[in-house]
Amino acid sequence: MEQVRLGKTNLKVSRVGIGGIPLQRPSEEDAIELIQYAIDNDINIIDTSIGYGSSEIRIGKALVGRRDDVTLITRTGVTDKKTANEHLERSLKQLQTDFIDIYEMHNISTAERYEAAIGEGGSLEAMYEAQDKGKIGHIGITSHCMETMKTAVKSELFDIILFPFNFINNESAKDLVPLTKRYDIGFTAMKPFAGGRLDDANLAIKYLLQFDNVVPVPGVEKKQEIDEILDIVNGSWELTGEENQKIESIRMELDKPFCQWCGYCEPGCPQEIKIPLVINAEGMWRLWPHEEIVDMYKKLLDPAKTCIECGQCEESCPYNLPIIDMLVEGIKYIESKIKI
Ligand code: SF4
Ligand code: SF4
Structure with a gap:
């Protein structure tokens, strides 16, 4: 499978990775088999989080004896140094490794969370110390908010980002893709299927493959989904005229504003509704x-x-x-x- 350089991390990874949220859903045995099947078929970047239930534990079990075959990404959603340290130690244990290639701040979608994470006593300090001790390789950030992500990219504090990107919600194409290229930041794409609103994997993945610095990390829970991804990535990615038309008509049908999980609405709710x-x-x-x-x-x-x-x-x-x-x-x- 073709590989791509993940920005200034200089890591070479497969053109598509796998995302860890749905790995909680099959039985543990099936999840482990699925992860190993992906690796056997040259998918070598796995993205998860301490917040994704049993995902890290299952990935850890699948990687016994083959840790070096993959670039491993995980993250913490806390913004303080002490808890970030605790989370990192737990992730290392759950993933059964002494090194995480890329450790990220998770869901930093508001200016307040961003400032807390990069400020004094914030999670970034924990990440720098972990880097010095050789526990993590690179530092990344995930967000659902375009403005926060642009600030993060321009800060040059991060080597890699994870941001929603699909052909319905394609603001990233005009904003983040050129910006990450300019700053040489790796770009992993979450929500390639727009949170389940796109059911045509061929169109969804092919669209993202048009951007040569973007690595989609679709969540997977079945072998059949991996096979579908492999067929696309190992085939021709060029979008035909008919496929482009299809994308346009789906976009027109679904291009209504949808929740980006930025979190701006929640703090002011007098009823504290999630x-x-x-x-x-x-x-x-x-x-x-x-x-x-x-x-x-x-x-x-x-x-x-x-x-x-x-x-x-x-x-x-x-x-x-x-x-x-x-x-x-x-x-x-x-x-x-x-x-x-
Ligand atoms: S509904 Fe809330 S979380 Fe969703 S996009 Fe609007 S402010 Fe952000
Ligand atoms: S009470 Fe209802 S309308 Fe008011 S902020 Fe909360 S969710 Fe929104």
Whole structure:
């Protein structure tokens, strides 16, 4: 499989990697087999997080005796140094390794979280120390907010980013792709299927392969999905006229603003509703183990029903989303699943 240089990390990785959220869903045995099958077929970049349930543990088991075959990415969502250190130690243990190639700050989508993470006593200090001790190779950042990500890239504090990128939500194409090239930052793409809204893997992956510095890391849970990815990557990526037309018509149909998980709406909610989780209830159902989601749904439901329609969240949303209506839909979806 063709390899690509991951920006100034200078790591050479496969043109497509695998993302770790759905690895929690199959049985452990199947998940381990799946990861090894991907590696056997030359996929050599694996992206996970301490926050993805059993994902790190399963990856760790799959990599026994073959750790050197992959570039391993994991991350912590905390912004303070002490907890970041604890998370790193736990990730090393769970992944059964003494070295993580790329360690990232997870979901740094607001200016406050960014400042806390890079400031005194922040998680970045823990990462620098871990780098000095040889526990991690490179430092990266993930975000759902374009402005925060642009700031992060320009800061030159990071070697690699993870950002949502797909042909519906293709702001990255005009903004982040050239910027990461200019700063020589590796670009891994999350949500290549737009959180499950795109079901044509051929179009979704081929589209991203047009950008020579972008490495999609689609979440996988079945061998068949890996086979599909391999067929695309090992075949011709050039989009035909017909495929381009198809992309355009899907984009026109689906190109409505959707939640980017930036988190701006949540802090001001007087009812402390977990807004992004409720309005993205349907997308989460497709990715996470259903027993865990049902537990989470139960915790989300009652607070969500206390919405007083004050409109505070809609004023804070940079994408002008009709959050109050979306909450109603989210509540209906949650109720339908909890009844199962
Ligand atoms: S409209 Fe509802 S969800 Fe939005 S901030 Fe007000 S109470 Fe919270
Ligand atoms: S609803 Fe808007 S503000 Fe809230 S997380 Fe989604 S995109 Fe961000």
